[in-house]
Amino acid sequence: MSDFWRKWMIGLCWAILLFGVSLAGGGMEATSGPVRLIFALLKGPGALNLDAQMRFSLGVLGAVSIGWSLTLLAAIQAANQLGELGRPIWVLVTGSVLTWNVIDSSLSIATGFGLNAIANTVILAAFLLPVIRSGVLRSPAQSPR
Secondary structure, eight states: OOHHHHHHHHHHHHHHHHHHHHHHHTTSGGGOHHHHHHHHHHTOSSOOOOOHHHHHHHHHHHHHHHHHHHHHHHHHHHHHHHGGGGHHHHHHHHHHHHHHHHHHHHHHHHTTOHHHHHHHHHHHHHHHHHHHHHTTTSOTTTSOO
16 A cells, blocks of 8 residues: 555544544533534434433444544554555455444434435545555455566
């Protein structure tokens, strides 16, 4: 993977981390401004009710998103360091991102937050673009020489 695409992927991981921080901020009133903005932009059904259960859910989801972004960053860096031997890592990471996208987007649409599926598609495209362009999923036999 080129230096450009490596930096792109690092930026994507940092963006996911910042989103996680925004979600986690919804766990407390003093830091809930960003999550209120996110929900306003998503224009879901009904008013946002930041009761104790929702704050707990946002805190946990934020923590999971932060952890996911750091795990994704570690896996990407490991795969890059392995070069062609990193292909199995790329396959697993790509499968995990696709799985997240299908489940998250399907549930977003089903619960009236369809705009979140658009944001998810942007994240998926931002991940797949460098993966496809760099050829990291190609088996060594398929790689151009």
